[in-house]
Amino acid sequence: MHTVVLMLEGTQVTLQIFFITLIFSLPLGLLAAFGRLSSLKIISRFMEFYIWLMRGTPLMLQLLFVYFALPMVGIMLPDLVAALLAFTLNYAAYFAEIFRAGIQSISRGQYEAAKTLGMTHKQTMRRIIIPQMIRYVLPPVSNETINLVKDTSLIYILAMNDLLRVARTIVQREFDMTPFVVAAVFYLIMTAVLTWGFKKLEAHYGKYDK
Amino acid sequence: MENMTNDVMLRLTQIHKKFGDLEILKGIDLELKKGEVMAVIGPSGSGKSTLLRCINRLEEIDSGKIEIKGRVLAQNNVDNVAEYVSEKESRDILLCTGMVFQQFNLFPHMTVMQNLLEAPVQVQKRKKDEVIPEAEVLLKKVGLLDKKDWYPSRLSGGQQQRVAIARALCMKPDIMLFDEPTSALDPELTGEVLKTMRELADEHMTMIVVTHEMNFAREAASRVVFVEGGVIVEQGPARQVIDNPQEERTQAFLKNML
Numbered sequence: 001m002h003t004v005v006l007m008l009e010g011t012q013v014t015l016q017i018f019f020i021t022l023i024f025s026l027p028l029g030l031l032a033a034f035g036r037l038s039s040l041k042i043i044s045r046f047m048e049f050y051i052w053l054m055r056g057t058p059l060m061l062q063l064l065f066v067y068f069a070l071p072m073v074g075i076m077l078p079d080l081v082a083a084l085l086a087f088t089l090n091y092a093a094y095f096a097e098i099f100r101a102g103i104q105s106i107s108r109g110q111y112e113a114a115k116t117l118g119m120t121h122k123q124t125m126r127r128i129i130i131p132q133m134i135r136y137v138l139p140p141v142s143n144e145t146i147n148l149v150k151d152t153s154l155i156y157i158l159a160m161n162d163l164l165r166v167a168r169t170i171v172q173r174e175f176d177m178t179p180f181v182v183a184a185v186f187y188l189i190m191t192a193v194l195t196w197g198f199k200k201l202e203a204h205y206g207k208y209d210k
Numbered sequence: 211m212e213n214m215t216n217d218v219m220l221r222l223t224q225i226h227k228k229f230g231d232l233e234i235l236k237g238i239d240l241e242l243k244k245g246e247v248m249a250v251i252g253p254s255g256s257g258k259s260t261l262l263r264c265i266n267r268l269e270e271i272d273s274g275k276i277e278i279k280g281r282v283l284a285q286n287n288v289d290n291v292a293e294y295v296s297e298k299e300s301r302d303i304l305l306c307t308g309m310v311f312q313q314f315n316l317f318p319h320m321t322v323m324q325n326l327l328e329a330p331v332q333v334q335k336r337k338k339d340e341v342i343p344e345a346e347v348l349l350k351k352v353g354l355l356d357k358k359d360w361y362p363s364r365l366s367g368g369q370q371q372r373v374a375i376a377r378a379l380c381m382k383p384d385i386m387l388f389d390e391p392t393s394a395l396d397p398e399l400t401g402e403v404l405k406t407m408r409e410l411a412d413e414h415m416t417m418i419v420v421t422h423e424m425n426f427a428r429e430a431a432s433r434v435v436f437v438e439g440g441v442i443v444e445q446g447p448a449r450q451v452i453d454n455p456q457e458e459r460t461q462a463f464l465k466n467m468l
Contacts, residue, residue: 107313107315109311109313109315110315110317112268112309112311112315113309113311113315113316113317115267115268116266116268116304116307116308116309116378116387117308117328117329117333117377117378117381118301118304118305118329118333118334118381119329119332119333120301123332123333127328127332128317131319132317132318132319135319205319207361208318208319208320208321208361208362208363209318209361209363
């Protein structure tokens, strides 16, 4: 019974990282996507570089960098904030590419129709392009979100007691494999809930299709 | 009473437009009066769609002058390069134009009614309750009031195009621009769209219609303009140009169309 309580506490840490990362990385990813599509060369180049950097290096390395290298140059962050910073920057890069593809899949005719109706660029984005984009990007966003649930286990290197680290500690202490099984079940429950949620969202945003 | 100058809805002067090295419009002059229905005909690639798209700034001209209801949208600077007014003023000037596209371009994530309400509510900041009755009248006119809560994907091409016409009309434009409105439709569906357009013409809506439908041009238009190679080859009263063209190139084109 004590095991389950400890693991529930670990799950709390996992979920905390998961939700806060999602809340920050989704809007940041959208902003980065607009930056990547910007007609200003400096901005689009910078975003390209950022995305390349984040997708081109291991998330683990990014975590270590934020945690160990930043303090060397005088930037001290609390453990949780350091982890969240690395996760958010990393996931925003992936979301940016997904959103960019989504935005580019909307036909030019939609922009033109909005323009001939007198809509500003901002109105067109907010009312016409982004709502349609959401539908296209839901499946890949769902993929990344499920990845994130599992990637949160990487924070064990920052000595934070997430679900997997708690499980491992108990296994090592008691020579009993059950915590691993329990951890697996916990992850599966979390991803099952997400899968169900995204299915609902897809149905909601797809209702205008045949 | 309105004087003569107020009757001119649109005036194009020496419009030039290039795509890269290719000159699409080579000096077009055109005047459209209130209530006129102008059909623009010509072979593919003649520049007729580009001409239409230059009017509402979907394409920008390289040189020339565009005046809409007496307001200048673009005109040449000292170097003979066209300069546009600010984005904001341009949007304001163009509010009196409505456009119907070959590909309909309805907003797929909105119902028929939402498509009609979007611009009046978002752009003109009008109250939804006030626009709904007007939208209903328009939908009734195009025969689709019973489909007001449908999403566009469930409608046929002809129905979608009629919604697109109603959507443009809901902004109460003074000039309607049609860019090959029946070209993407199955032959049996063109009739319903042409009928709607003919009714608009009968109500003296000022219209420019780029079209391959010679019968429509002949019956519904007051003036036909034949464009080829980026210039206006011939223009005049619809029946005269179509039944009795004066220019050799017009004759050759019309012969091919029949």
